[in-house]
Amino acid sequence: MTTTSPPPRQVILGVARSDAHAVANHLIAMRLRESGFTVTNLGVCTPLEEFAEAHTAHPDAEAVIIGSLNGHAYEDLRDLPALRSAGLLQVPVIVGGNLSVGSKKSDRDHERLYELGVDYILGDAEQLPLLLDLLRAEARPPLSRV
Amino acid sequence: MSEIPGLRIERRVAAALPPWPDIVAWLRRTDKPTVAAVLAAADRRGVPVVQPRCGVGDHERMRELLQAIEAEGRPSVLTLTIDSYTRLKHFRSAAEALRRDPAGLNGYPLVAHGWRRGRDLDASVRAPLQVRHGSPDGRELFAVTLAAGITSFEGGGLSYNLPYSKNVPLAVSLEAWRQIDAVCGILADEGVPIDREMFGSLTGVLVPPAISLAVCLLEACSAAAEGVRCVSIAYPQGGEVHQDVAALRAIRSLAAKYLPERVAVYPVLHTFMGVFPRTTATADALIHYAGLTARLGGAVKVINKTNQEAYGIPDAATNALGVRTTAMAFTPFLDFVTVDEVRVEEERYWIEREVAELVDPVLDQADGQRISAAVEKAFADGRLDIPFSASVHARAEVMPRRDAGGGVRYQNYGRLPFSRATRRRNEQCLRGAPGGDRLIEAVTADINYFLAFDRHQDGDDHANS
Numbered sequence: 001m002t003t004t005s006p007p008p009r010q011v012i013l014g015v016a017r018s019d020a021h022a023v024a025n026h027l028i029a030m031r032l033r034e035s036g037f038t039v040t041n042l043g044v045c046t047p048l049e050e051f052a053e054a055h056t057a058h059p060d061a062e063a064v065i066i067g068s069l070n071g072h073a074y075e076d077l078r079d080l081p082a083l084r085s086a087g088l089l090q091v092p093v094i095v096g097g098n099l100s101v102g103s104k105k106s107d108r109d110h111e112r113l114y115e116l117g118v119d120y121i122l123g124d125a126e127q128l129p130l131l132l133d134l135l136r137a138e139a140r141p142p143l144s145r146v
Numbered sequence: 147m148s149e150i151p152g153l154r155i156e157r158r159v160a161a162a163l164p165p166w167p168d169i170v171a172w173l174r175r176t177d178k179p180t181v182a183a184v185l186a187a188a189d190r191r192g193v194p195v196v197q198p199r200c201g202v203g204d205h206e207r208m209r210e211l212l213q214a215i216e217a218e219g220r221p222s223v224l225t226l227t228i229d230s231y232t233r234l235k236h237f238r239s240a241a242e243a244l245r246r247d248p249a250g251l252n253g254y255p256l257v258a259h260g261w262r263r264g265r266d267l268d269a270s271v272r273a274p275l276q277v278r279h280g281s282p283d284g285r286e287l288f289a290v291t292l293a294a295g296i297t298s299f300e301g302g303g304l305s306y307n308l309p310y311s312k313n314v315p316l317a318v319s320l321e322a323w324r325q326i327d328a329v330c331g332i333l334a335d336e337g338v339p340i341d342r343e344m345f346g347s348l349t350g351v352l353v354p355p356a357i358s359l360a361v362c363l364l365e366a367c368s369a370a371a372e373g374v375r376c377v378s379i380a381y382p383q384g385g386e387v388h389q390d391v392a393a394l395r396a397i398r399s400l401a402a403k404y405l406p407e408r409v410a411v412y413p414v415l416h417t418f419m420g421v422f423p424r425t426t427a428t429a430d431a432l433i434h435y436a437g438l439t440a441r442l443g444g445a446v447k448v449i450n451k452t453n454q455e456a457y458g459i460p461d462a463a464t465n466a467l468g469v470r471t472t473a474m475a476f477t478p479f480l481d482f483v484t485v486d487e488v489r490v491e492e493e494r495y496w497i498e499r500e501v502a503e504l505v506d507p508v509l510d511q512a513d514g515q516r517i518s519a520a521v522e523k524a525f526a527d528g529r530l531d532i533p534f535s536a537s538v539h540a541r542a543e544v545m546p547r548r549d550a551g552g553g554v555r556y557q558n559y560g561r562l563p564f565s566r567a568t569r570r571r572n573e574q575c576l577r578g579a580p581g582g583d584r585l586i587e588a589v590t591a592d593i594n595y596f597l598a599f600d601r602h603q604d605g606d607d608h609a610n611s
Binding site: 020022023024026027028029030031033034041042043044045125126 | 312349351533534535536537538542543545557558584585587589
């Protein structure tokens with residue numbers, strides 16, 4: 001019996017619209033590539049519509065991963081409900097980074113993002129491959145939030 | 147309305163310039179040395195010159211800043227650092243910000259101020275000026291720079307695009323800088339050498355020496371083809387002295403190999419461009435270390451940092467102190483300082499070999515023609531690449547790592563066409579590098595390398611502010 005290698009696993013990666021931090025973005029791209037993923041990296045200052053366009057172009061992508069280090073995640077992701085109701089970005093959206101301005105973070109910052117439709121908020125980028133494995137195993141709505 | 151030969155610029159900017167013969171005549175005046183002359187003299191003396199960065203929005207404040215730094219720091223070249231609006235050609239926004247709140251600008255908007263004020267700044271200090279910016283297309287800024295009588299202009303079609311812009315095609319930036327270099331060629335024939343500095347610091351984060359030098363050499367080859375006769379190749383201090391000294395020395399041998407003899411090439415060291423230590427003592431030590439590295443590496447110029455680097459833009463006194471801290475590395479009482487020449491030579495061999503493996507295929511492909519198309523293709527293919535690119539036009543598949551001694555190596559080569567020997571040597575160097583499986587943490591620690599030395603500092607005067 002012959003086996004064929006599975007098709008490469010794809011993800012879409014980028015940094016939120018108002019954010020120009022490139023270093024973490026490239027570190028995460030490297031980490032995912034080392035774990036065998038094909039990464040479409042949209043880079044810094046990427047509006048949500050461009051994430052949606054990339055997902056339309058790569059419908060097999062397992063997730064859209066958005067970094068935000070400048071504290072403006074909520075503002076930058078505001079259009080997520082509108083895009084989703086237009087049938088776009090029907091894929092898990094994972095957000096990570098420094099998600100609000102100020103040194104004190106509250107649960108409310110995370111809740112606001114979940115209310116927009118963000119599926120996962122991840123504190124440790126090293127856990128991305130694990131989260132993506134879990135997502136694939138559970139090709140249905142999330143069991144729990146990481 | 148001024149026509150600068152071959153330079154296609156916005157009509158509104160062109161209309162405000164003096165006639166080209168007047169620009170040339172003003173550049174030719176002899177009351178002040180050109181930057182090229184200052185560099186040539188420093189090279190003959192064997193003592194590097196020091197140059198601070200500085201730029202504020204308001205004209206009077208800018209003049210005061212230049213004069214204060216000159217009085218207290220005695221730099222041999224001074225800087226106009228240009229604001230972000232001007233860098234992106236948003237000249238109207240720069241002019242508006244200037245009217246509304248000049249203190250809100252992060253540099254001097256030279257195009258909005260105009261060439262007459264540029265001449266006023268130039269006349270207010272003894273040292274010649276250089277314009278430093280970060281524009282993928284700096285043509286209008288260059289035109290005003292020349293009209294202001296300023297003889298040094300930093301940047302290039304790769305080094306001022308990839309770290310600074312998300313989506314400017316390389317063809318666009320390379321053509322803009324080709325036009326700038328062609329004007330420098332015309333001026334060189336007129337007897338006015340314009341110093342063109344290539345920004346080898348790139349993204350400023352763990353730049354492998356061969357990548358920095360390869361990018362600068364390709365820009366320098368393009369510049370030389372357009373007639374540029376004075377090129378400064380800037381290399382960013384990585385922090386491992388053997389590697390840094392080797393890279394600076396390699397600039398001269400690589401220039402001899404790749405550039406025509408009539409082009410004067412000056413190695414420039416940029417004091418550490420990455421995450422800067424927060425304590426004054428550690429920051430000052432790093433600044434002085436850069437001076438020693440420049441001295442040992444035969445640099446002709448150092449662009450220095452200040453001990454306020456971790457906190458933002460320094461005041462004039464701190465800036466001048468940074469110049470003096472750097473220059474103290476060149477005093478005779480430090481003549482005893484030497485470096486392990488065997489280790490330097492080994493590093494230099496490998497740096498030059500890596501550069502050749504990156505640059506030669508591109509030059510072969512260009513086959514004596516303009517190299518821009520071959521360069522563009524190489525970046526698209528990933529055969530040329532830079533780490534942490536802001537631009538989507540470099541693949542950024544290369545990932546650097548520090549070895550156990552602090553030298554900058556390659557964790558990932560991406561698609562760089564390195565030979566087996568080069569890879570084997572790199573892997574040997576990385577053996578024993580700390581970090582293990584948690585790669586993101588390991589590279590982050592490499593980026594924050596000099597922060598670790600802050601921990602040895604007690605009585606810290608900044609940490610609680």
